[in-house]
Amino acid sequence: TPVIRFSSPMFCMVIFLGAILQLVSAYLYVQRPTGPNCMSAVWLEMLGIILMLSAICMKNYRLWRVLHSARRFISIQISNEELLAVVILATLGMVAIMIAWHLPAFDLHLQLGTI
Numbered sequence: 001t002p003v004i005r006f007s008s009p010m011f012c013m014v015i016f017l018g019a020i021l022q023l024v025s026a027y028l029y030v031q032r033p034t035g036p037n038c039m040s041a042v043w044l045e046m047l048g049i050i051l052m053l054s055a056i057c058m059k060n061y062r063l064w065r066v067l068h069s070a071r072r073f074i075s076i077q078i079s080n081e082e083l084l085a086v087v088i089l090a091t092l093g094m095v096a097i098m099i100a101w102h103l104p105a106f107d108l109h110l111q112l113g114t115i
Helices: 002-006 009-029 035-071 080-112
Strands: none
Touching: 009 035, 009 080, 035 080
């Protein structure tokens, strides 16, 4: 149906996956705090939020482009693959930031033997 097609089901699934990651991270936050437990909770939280926000932003961008081009009577199509590439790039950027942030802590845990 047109309603389902316009809702971008693939991006709705990405938003849902991000919400599940957020939920799992909340569960990990209430567990006994250990090094790996805290690290994984932060990873899941950040990955969940970047998946949710980037997918929502891409859905809004597509809507803006379609409505903006409709004012000028131009037909425009933006594929899911184009928008998904931006979501993947945003996620990879967050992974790079998380690696840079957690690498010193991971080395410390290896030296102390707590992992």
